[in-house]
Amino acid sequence: MEKTLYPVKLNGKYGYIDNMGEICIEPNFDYVEEFNEGLAMVSIGENFGFINKAGDIAVKVEYNDAYDFREGLAVVEINGKYGCVDNKGNLVIKAEFDEISDFREGLAAVKLNYKWGYIDKQGKIVIQPEYLYADDFREGLALVQSGGKLGYIDKLGKEVIEAKYDYAYGFSEGLAVVQINNKYGYINKSGDTVIEPKYREASSFYEGLSLVESNGKCGFIDTKGEMIISPKYDWADNFYNGFAAVAIKDKYGFIDRTGAEIIPVKFDNVDTISEDLISVEANGKWGYIDKLGKFIIEPIFDEVSRFIDGAAKVIFQNKTRYINKNGDYIWKI
Numbered sequence: 001m002e003k004t005l006y007p008v009k010l011n012g013k014y015g016y017i018d019n020m021g022e023i024c025i026e027p028n029f030d031y032v033e034e035f036n037e038g039l040a041m042v043s044i045g046e047n048f049g050f051i052n053k054a055g056d057i058a059v060k061v062e063y064n065d066a067y068d069f070r071e072g073l074a075v076v077e078i079n080g081k082y083g084c085v086d087n088k089g090n091l092v093i094k095a096e097f098d099e100i101s102d103f104r105e106g107l108a109a110v111k112l113n114y115k116w117g118y119i120d121k122q123g124k125i126v127i128q129p130e131y132l133y134a135d136d137f138r139e140g141l142a143l144v145q146s147g148g149k150l151g152y153i154d155k156l157g158k159e160v161i162e163a164k165y166d167y168a169y170g171f172s173e174g175l176a177v178v179q180i181n182n183k184y185g186y187i188n189k190s191g192d193t194v195i196e197p198k199y200r201e202a203s204s205f206y207e208g209l210s211l212v213e214s215n216g217k218c219g220f221i222d223t224k225g226e227m228i229i230s231p232k233y234d235w236a237d238n239f240y241n242g243f244a245a246v247a248i249k250d251k252y253g254f255i256d257r258t259g260a261e262i263i264p265v266k267f268d269n270v271d272t273i274s275e276d277l278i279s280v281e282a283n284g285k286w287g288y289i290d291k292l293g294k295f296i297i298e299p300i301f302d303e304v305s306r307f308i309d310g311a312a313k314v315i316f317q318n319k320t321r322y323i324n325k326n327g328d329y330i331w332k333i
Contacts, residue, residue, distance in 0.1 A: 005018060008331055013030065030045060048063045048065055070104070071106070081098070093119065093121075111129070140154060175188060177202045184212075207257070208223060210223075263278060274307040274312075
């Protein structure tokens with residue numbers, strides 16, 4: 001298993017450390033990002049490229065801008081136009097588009113002369129640029145805007161759900177949020193309404209539940225439209241790994257899929273659950289608790305992030321540091 005590397009800044013330059021705090025890639029860069037698909041975007045001067053985890057240049061640092069790899073390709077900018085490179089550094093899609101979205105399900109939305117269409121990984125236009133807006137493909141369908149309304153097309157460019165919605169989301173778990181008469185409901189991939197539009201706000205389904213707003217409060221429904229967790233929260237986030245962040249007035253906590261408050265709604269703010277630790281804010285500072293609500297790492301930080309492979313980036317007294325799961329510093333300047 002490849003080890004995780006973390007960006008650090010030393011004497012005005014960026015490099016990487018491992019989860020023991022050892023420098024693995026010397027700080028020789030003017031800017032770096034986290035690794036994604038085994039490569040990280042770096043800059044030298046005003047040029048961008050990619051390195052591998054050995055610190056070797058994998059994609060020449062010669063582009064005006066560059067974005068993370070997705071499905072084996074990364075979008076790069078050359079003189080105001082966009083193309084894609086592969087992880088060997090080959091420019092496999094010429095920089096001839098006004099914009100390119102990340103690849104998803106093998107296709108990427110591209111903008112050409114103010115209209116959007118789709119290309120494949122060879123750069124061939126497979127759906128002609130004729131849309132005012134084009135979203136990523138999700139579960140085989142993409143949300144597009146045609147004639148001022150939103151509908152859905154398949155990967156052949158065929159309209160499978162008529163463009164008649166003022167507002168809509170991409171498909172998730174077989175259903176998509178659509179707005180009808182200023183209310184939100186859900187349709188299936190045939191375009192049939194399966195959950196009546198009656199909510200003031202609604203989100204996509206995650207882990208079988210969807211966040212909806214009813215009478216000014218947030219709750220969760222299942223894919224049949226049954227209210228599983230009563231709308232009693234002033235704010236809520238989507239479920240992730242079995243848990244969702246919720247708030248009542250200005251206090252935050254977490255619930256599970258049954259609606260049980262596994263972390264009491266008493267914190268000033270909450271963020272992520274990662275590697276069995278939960279980042280929470282108390283009295284203006286951030287720390288980490290376990291799933292019993294006990295502080296494992298005391299709230300002393302200005303900002304925190306999720307743990308990855310046993311290490312997390314934190315901000316303490318305006319300085320970036322890294323800690324381990326005991327709260328000990330593995331990197332500080």
